[in-house]
Amino acid sequence: MKIDPLIEDILCKALEGRELSKEDAIRLMNVDVNSVEAYVLMAIANSATRKLFNSFGEVHAQIGINYAPCSKKCKFCAFSVADKSVELSIDEVQRRAEQFVREGANAIFLMTTGDYDFDKFVKIGRAVREVIPPDMPLVANTGDFGKSEAKELLDAGFTAIYHVVRLREGVDTSIDPSERLRTIEAAKSVGLDLSYCVEPIGPEHGPEEIVDAIFLAKSLKPTVMATMRRIPVPGTPLAKLGQISQLEQAKIEAVTRLVMGDDILAMGVHEAYAPCLMAGANQVYAETGPNPRDEIVDTSKGRGLSVRACRALLREVGLVPRDGPARSLQGPLRRERR
Ligand code: SF4
Numbered sequence: 001m002k003i004d005p006l007i008e009d010i011l012c013k014a015l016e017g018r019e020l021s022k023e024d025a026i027r028l029m030n031v032d033v034n035s036v037e038a039y040v041l042m043a044i045a046n047s048a049t050r051k052l053f054n055s056f057g058e059v060h061a062q063i064g065i066n067y068a069p070c071s072k073k074c075k076f077c078a079f080s081v082a083d084k085s086v087e088l089s090i091d092e093v094q095r096r097a098e099q100f101v102r103e104g105a106n107a108i109f110l111m112t113t114g115d116y117d118f119d120k121f122v123k124i125g126r127a128v129r130e131v132i133p134p135d136m137p138l139v140a141n142t143g144d145f146g147k148s149e150a151k152e153l154l155d156a157g158f159t160a161i162y163h164v165v166r167l168r169e170g171v172d173t174s175i176d177p178s179e180r181l182r183t184i185e186a187a188k189s190v191g192l193d194l195s196y197c198v199e200p201i202g203p204e205h206g207p208e209e210i211v212d213a214i215f216l217a218k219s220l221k222p223t224v225m226a227t228m229r230r231i232p233v234p235g236t237p238l239a240k241l242g243q244i245s246q247l248e249q250a251k252i253e254a255v256t257r258l259v260m261g262d263d264i265l266a267m268g269v270h271e272a273y274a275p276c277l278m279a280g281a282n283q284v285y286a287e288t289g290p291n292p293r294d295e296i297v298d299t300s301k302g303r304g305l306s307v308r309a310c311r312a313l314l315r316e317v318g319l320v321p322r323d324g325p326a327r328s329l330q331g332p333l334r335r336e337r338r
Contacts, residue, residue, distance in 0.1 A: 001036065003036055003037050003040060004031075004037055006027060007027065007028065007031060007037045007040075007041070010024045010027055010028060011040060011041060011044055014044055014045075014048070014258040015044060017261070017262070019261060020258055020259050022211055022212075022215055025211040025214060025215075025255050025258075025259050026207050026208055026211050028041055028251075028254075028255045028258070029207035029210060029211060029251070029252070029255055030207055031251065033245070033247045033248055033250075033251050034247075038251055041251065041254045041255070041258075041279075042250055042251065042253075042254045042275075042278065042279035042280070044254070044258070045253070045254035045255075045257040045258050045279050045280030046254075046278050046279055046280055048257060048258065048262075048280065049257060049267055049280045049281065049282050050282075050318075050319075052262050053266070053267075053282050055318070055319055055320050056282065056319065056320050056321075056322045057277070057282045057283060057284070057314035057319030057320060057321055057322065058106040058107070058266050058282065058283040058284075058321075058322050058326045058328070059104065059105050059106055059283070059284060059285070059286055059307050059310040059311055059314070059321065060105070060106060060107040060108075060109060060139070060195075060224075060266075060268065060283060060284075060285050060286070060326065060329075061100035061105035061107065061108055061109065061285070061286040061287070061288075061307055062108075062109035062110075062111050062141065062285055062286070062287045062288070062289075062291075063088070063093055063096050063097060063100070063108070063109065063110055063111065063288055063289050064088075064111045064112075064287070064288070064289030064290035064291050064299065065087065065088050065093060065110060065111065065112045065116070065121070065124060065289060065290070066085070066086065066087040066088070066112050066113055066116055066290060067079065067082055067084070067085065067086040067087075067289075067290035067297045068082055068084075068085040068086070068087070068113050068116075069081075069082045069083070069085070070082070070113040070114050070115055071114070071115045072113075072114040072115065072143075072173060072174050072175055073173075073174055074114075074166070074172060074173040074174075074175075074292075075172040075173070075236060075237040075238045076172060076200050076202075076230050076231075076233070076236055076237075076238045076292075077233070077236065077292040078233045078236065078290075078291070078292050078293065078294060078295050079113045079114075079290070079292055080236060080237075081233075081235040081236055084297075086290070086297050088289055090123070090124055090127045093110070093124055093127070093128060093289075094127055094128055094130075094131045096288050096289065097128045097131060097132055098131050098132070100286065100288075100307055101132050101133065101136060103286075103306065103307035103308055103311075104307050104308075104311055104321060104323065105286060105307045106136075106137075106322050106324070106325060106326035107136065107137035107138075107139060107160075107325070107326040107328070107329050108128065108132055108136060108137070108138050108139065109139040109140075109141050109162060109195075109285075110124060110125060110128060110138070110139070110140060110141065110142075111141035111142070111162075111289075111290075111291075112141070112142045112143070113143075114142075114143040114144075114175070115143055116142060116143060118142070118143075118145060118149055118152075121140070121142050122152050122153065122156045123156075125138065125140065125153065125156040125157060125158055126156040126157060128157075129156065129157030129158075133324075133325065134333075135324075135325045135330070135333055136325045137159045137160055137193075137325060137326050137328070137329035137330055137331070137333075138157055138158050138159055138160075139158065139159065139160045139161060139162055139195060139329055140153050140158045140160070140161045140162070140192075141161070141162040141163070142161075144175070144179050144180065144182070144183040145183055145186060146182070146183075146186050147186040147189060147190065149186070150183075150186040150187045150189065150190045150192060151190050153187070153190075153192065154190045154191060154192060154331075154332060158192060158331075159192065159193060159329055159330055159331035159332060159333055160187075160192050160193035160194065160195055160223070160224075160329035160330075160331050161183075161184070161187045161192050161193075161194060161195070162195040162196075162197075163180065163183055163184050163187065163194065163195075163196070164180065164196055164197050164199060165177045165180040165181060165184075165213075165216060166180075166199060166200065167198070167199065167200065167201065167202075167205055167209065167210070167213055168205075168209075172238065184220055188220075188221075191331055191332045192331045192332075193222075193223045193224075193328070193329045193330065193331040193334075194220060194221070194222040194223065194224075195222060195223070195224040195226070195268075195328075195329055196217045196220060196222035196224065196225055196226070197217075197225070197226040197227060197228050197268065197270065198210060198213045198214055198217060198226070198227045198228070198252070198256060199226075199227065199228035199229075199230070199270065200228055200229065200230030200231075200293075201227065201228065201229045201230060201244055201249065201252060202229070202230040202238060202241050202242070202243065202244065203241055203242055203243065203244055204241055210252060211255070211259075214255070214256050214259050214260075215259065217256075217260070218259060218260055221263070222264065223264060223265045223266070223328045223329060224264065224265060224266045224267075224268055224283065224328045224329060225256060225257075225260050225264050225266075225267055225268065226267065226268030226269055226270060226281070226283070227249060227252050227253050227256050227268075227269060227270070227276070227281075228269070228270035228271075229243055229244050229246075229248075229249045229270075230243060230244075231243065231271075231293040231294075231303070233292075233293060233294070233295055234295055235295070246273045246274075246275045246276070247275055249269070249273065249275070249276055250273070250275035250276045250278070250279040251279070253267075253269055253276040253279045253280050253281050254279040254280045256280070257279070257280030257281070258280070264328075265326075265327050265328035265329075266282060266283040266326065266327075266328040266329075267280055267281050267282055267283060268281060268283040268284065268285070269281035269283070269284060270285055270293075271284075271285065271293070271303065271305070272284035272285065272305055272309075272310055272313050274313065274316060274317055277313070277314070277317040277319065278317055282314075282319055283326075283328075284305070284310045284313060284314065285305070285310070286304065286305050286306055286307040286309070286310045287299045287300065287303070287304030287305065288300040288304055291303060291304055
């Protein structure tokens with residue numbers, strides 16, 4: 001059997017642990033998803049991940065705190081067209097965090113709309129820290145902030161942030177990409193880890209654009225990297241463009257994994273798709289409460305998977321669900337143990 005010699009050269013480079021260039025990544029992105037080359041690419045990314053993480057998989061569990069119209073009006077987000085406001089109480093957020101931990105989550109994420117009150121968010125974070133194990137990563141997924149707010153997150157017990165310069169940030173969103181980068185730098189400067197993602201990928205994003213986003217991610221040195229396809233949430237302006245297939249995302253996942261190399265502590269995929277878990281991903285998300293990809297106010301009754309379902313999916317693809325806290329996203333906790 002023969003495969004395209006140019007693709008073969010790039011894949012050999014990846015197998016030898018050499019860094020891929022942007023040109024290499026674009027060539028891989030241009031491979032047809034149904035070709036032999038695509039399956040070899042995914043197999044190599046899959047085996048790199050299994051080797052690096054010893055076949056362990058992780059479930060990161062996110063609690064959406066509020067469902068409300070968001071002033072940032074990102075063209076892909078359910079909250080940009082929300083017509084009501086619903087918010088979980090602190091007790092309820094604590095209860096859901098405890099339940100996630102009991103079910104076997106490896107990290108807890110707290111998410112709000114982009115304009116949620118920061119002091120309130122810190123207060124909720126502190127309350128959640130009190131009810132989860134001390135070495136359980138606690139991750140902030142909220143709006144933009146500066147260095148003093150980053151320090152407040154750290155002091156409240158957060159260990160990491162989920163923050164991203166989204167594809168076409170500033171065009172499909174009203175946020176300047178430099179503001180997103182400033183937030184990431186602020187968080188990193190106080191010792192918080194970064195969970196990053198190339199998102200939200202739609203059919204209109206070409207190989208060069210996606211590869212640029214992957215290389216930007218690499219320069220930010222996240223401890224968790226991921227990809228996410230855009231879900232066409234009804235009523236959102238970009239819904240009419242549709243979505244990429246799970247197979248297309250698996251190819252992007254594989255390219256992303258090989259570009260990132262072995263400097264990550266987990267490789268994620270939103271949402272939890274088996275093809276991506278066979279193409280370099282070893283980490284998926286359980287979700288409860290509001291979710292920007294779901295029009296249903298409590299995503300656990302909609303798109304959101306439970307921790308149990310995520311762990312079952314990891315087993316289905318031959319990964320071993322990790323017990324206890326994730327190694328990734330430990331931020332200051334990891335450094336304390338050194
Ligand atoms: S993605 Fe975030 S910032 Fe954008 S509209 Fe949704 S909640 Fe607001």
